[in-house]
Structures are given as C-alpha cells and as structure tokens.
Amino acid sequence: MGKTILDYDTVALDDEDNALVIIDQTKLPERIEILHLHTAEEIWNAIYLLQVRGAPAIGVAAGYGIYLLAKSIDTEDFDEFYEKFCAYKSYLDASRPTAVNLSWALNRMEQTLLRAAKDEGRTVKEIKEILKQESIAIQEEDIAICKAIGEHGLALVKPGDGILTHCNAGKLAASRYGTATAPIYLGQERGYGFHVYADETRPLLQGARLTAFELQSAGVDVTLICDHMSGMIMKQGRVQAVFVGCDRVAANGDTANKIGTSVVATVAKRYGVPFYVCAPTSTIDWETPTGADIVIEERKPEEVTEMWYASRMAPEGVKVFNPAFDVTDADLITGIVTEYGVARYPYTESLAQIRRKMKSDKGE
Ligand code: MRU
Numbered sequence: 001m002g003k004t005i006l007d008y009d010t011v012a013l014d015d016e017d018n019a020l021v022i023i024d025q026t027k028l029p030e031r032i033e034i035l036h037l038h039t040a041e042e043i044w045n046a047i048y049l050l051q052v053r054g055a056p057a058i059g060v061a062a063g064y065g066i067y068l069l070a071k072s073i074d075t076e077d078f079d080e081f082y083e084k085f086c087a088y089k090s091y092l093d094a095s096r097p098t099a100v101n102l103s104w105a106l107n108r109m110e111q112t113l114l115r116a117a118k119d120e121g122r123t124v125k126e127i128k129e130i131l132k133q134e135s136i137a138i139q140e141e142d143i144a145i146c147k148a149i150g151e152h153g154l155a156l157v158k159p160g161d162g163i164l165t166h167c168n169a170g171k172l173a174a175s176r177y178g179t180a181t182a183p184i185y186l187g188q189e190r191g192y193g194f195h196v197y198a199d200e201t202r203p204l205l206q207g208a209r210l211t212a213f214e215l216q217s218a219g220v221d222v223t224l225i226c227d228h229m230s231g232m233i234m235k236q237g238r239v240q241a242v243f244v245g246c247d248r249v250a251a252n253g254d255t256a257n258k259i260g261t262s263v264v265a266t267v268a269k270r271y272g273v274p275f276y277v278c279a280p281t282s283t284i285d286w287e288t289p290t291g292a293d294i295v296i297e298e299r300k301p302e303e304v305t306e307m308w309y310a311s312r313m314a315p316e317g318v319k320v321f322n323p324a325f326d327v328t329d330a331d332l333i334t335g336i337v338t339e340y341g342v343a344r345y346p347y348t349e350s351l352a353q354i355r356r357k358m359k360s361d362k363g364e
C-alpha cells in the first residue's frame with residue numbers, strides 16, 4: 001500500500017541538512033509536498049503563510065527553527081551569540097500573533113540557553129547541542145501530551161457517538177494524535193465506531209482540506225459539512241459531543257480558536273451538546289487574564305473574496321473583515337481537556353489546579 005498523510009511527520013528536524021522539514025499544508029489535499037526550510041525568512045514565511053499551522057505544530061516548528069538559526073550563528077563569544085539569538089527569536093515570534101505556543105516554545109528555548117550559560121557555564125558550542133536536545137524534547141512531549149489528552153477525552157464519550165469538530169486540530173496541527181482528534185483516533189484504535197462531522201471552516205478550509213483528509217486517510221467515518229450546518233445536525237441529535245482545539249486559553253478559560261468556534265459553542269449550548277476544548281498546557285496562557293486580552297490575527301481580504309473560487313465572488317472594493325480566530329466565552333465550554341485531566345467551569349480555579357499538577361509533575 002502507498003504512503004498516506006499519516007506516514008509523514010507534520011514537522012521534523014533534519015540536522016545534517018540544517019533544515020526544518022514540514023509538510024506544505026497549503027497544498028493539501030491535492031498533493032503531499034515536503035519543504036526543507038533553511039533560513040529565518042523561509043521559516044517565518046512558512047508560519048505566516050500557514051504552510052505549517054495549528055498551535056502545537058507551530059510551537060514544534062519554532063523550537064526546531066530557533067535551534068537551527070542558533071546553530072548557524074558563527075561565533076564562540078557568548079554575548080554576540082545571545083544578541084543574535086534574541087534577534088532571531090523576536091523575528092520568528094512576530095510571524096503570527098494568536099497561537100501562544102509560538103512564544104511559549106521560543107521562550108522555553110531562551111530559558112534553556114540562559115540556564116546552560118549562566119548556571120552551568122557552558123560554551124556556545126555546548127549550548128547549541130543543548131538547544132537541539134530541548135527542541136527534540138518539545139516534539140517528543142507533544143506526542144505524549146496529545147495521547148494523554150486523547151485518553152481524557154475518550155472518557156467523555158461512548159461508542160457510536162457523533163462528534164463534531166471545527167478547523168483542524170489533528171495530526172497536521174500537532175504530533176501524531178492531534179488534540180481535538182486524539183479521542184477520535186484513540187477511539188478508532190479501540191473500535192468505538194464514532195461518526196465524525198468536520199466543519200469545512202471558512203475561509204481557509206482547514207476542516208475540508210485537512211481534517212476530512214487526515215481522518216478519511218485513517219479510515220474514520222467522517223462527514224464534511226459547511227460551517228452553518230452544525231446547528232441543524234445538533235438539533236437532529238446527530239452530535240453527542242464537540243471537540244475543538246485552541247490557540248490560546250486565558251486564565252479564566254476564555255478560549256481563542258479558529259473563527260467560527262464560538263458560534264459552534266453557542267449552538268451546542270442551545271441544543272445541550274457538551275462542548276470540549278482540547279488544550280495542551282502549553283496553550284494555556286496564565287499571564288492573560290481573559291479573552292479580551294488575546295490579540296486576534298486579521299488576514300487578507302482575498303481569503304474571503306477570491307481564494308478557492310474560479311473567479312472573484314465579491315464586488316471589487318467591498319469592505320471585508322477577516323479575523324482568523326474568535327474567543328469562546330468560558331461559560332460556553334463544558335470542559336477543557338488537558339494532558340493533566342479535564343478542567344470544569346469556573347476555570348480560574350480549575351485551571352490553576354491543572355497548573356499546580358503540571359508544576360509538581362515537572363518538579364518546580
Ligand atoms: O490558522 P490555523 O490553521 O493555524 O488555526 C488553527 C486552529 O485554530 C486550531 O484549532 C488550533 O491551532 C489548535 S491545533 C491543535
């Protein structure tokens with residue numbers, strides 16, 4: 001049997017070639033094209049253009065990216081090395097604003113660098129090797145975290161359930177199991193026979209192009225619907241749970257995810273369907289008190305007016321508003337599924353409890 005999308009790593013490191021290796025997600029599902037990125041500009045563009053996208057995958061790419069750029073700095077002088085490292089870090093950090101995993105991974109790499117230099121007195125050469133190990137750890141942890149989210153999520157549903165998801169929080173957005181798809185993939189392995197509904201997710205169609213593609217490749221029973229059809233199928237009783245991913249969870253549980261997510265959550269509440277956000281703790285931004293403090297990315301009008309159409313579908317010059325994300329209010333969320341368990345509303349306390357578990361697990 002030929003290779004499927006499931007056989008490729010969404011993000012990988014090719015250290016010999018000094019390359020960040022990604023699947024170009026803008027080409028899916030038409031063809032699987034692998035890109036080898038070498039320069040800061042190539043990495044920045046890949047994130048900005050959504051060739052690599054999805055909060056955890058962006059974090060993994062940023063970890064490998066900053067390691068490779070640090071490796072390319074040609075000096076043994078620590079101050080010069082650190083100054084150039086920080087310039088690369090700020091540059092990559094500006095590629096997209098909403099997914100916190102980007103700055104989370106870059107800050108984690110910087111902290112690793114500073115620990116190695118200041119506490120352990122390592123040379124620049126040694127620091128580069130330590131950064132490599134840290135970037136690999138970010139990806140390995142992501143695989144384990146997604147699996148743990150899958151186990152906690154699977155306990156919330158039963159065999160034969162209908163599950164709705166929005167955007168792509170799957171293998172293509174993270175490692176192996178994805179986040180919102182982790183309960184689905186685990187259920188698939190265990191014969192749960194879920195019926196999955198994938199919102200197409202206008203305007204960039206991550207649901208149609210990516211979620212439907214990867215779930216179908218895995219043999220999951222997946223049905224594609226237009227975004228505004230979710231109300232009808234929930235009313236008909238075809239959906240027993242909604243699982244979505246997230247780009248940033250504020251400390252009070254307000255959650256930024258792909259535009260349209262808050263509509264799904266509102267409709268789910270109306271029809272009594274539990275709405276779960278799957279969130280690795282790397283996506284929880286403890287420093288951001290509420291959703292009002294989350295910066296929402298705005299993208300080009302062409303994504304709405306002409307992309308995907310054979311010819312332009314809106315009048316020339318029409319005003320367009322194209323936010324890439326929206327914020328779902330915490331009280332619409334039935335549970336936030338993390339690798340440390342499921343937090344419940346009100347989230348300020350339950351997420352703080354998750355944070356304590358995380359810290360004690362890491363020995364902090
Ligand atoms: O613009 P995108 O495609 O990067 O948006 C992705 C999402 O909104 C995902 O749901 C989110 O990043 C979670 S991925 C596990």
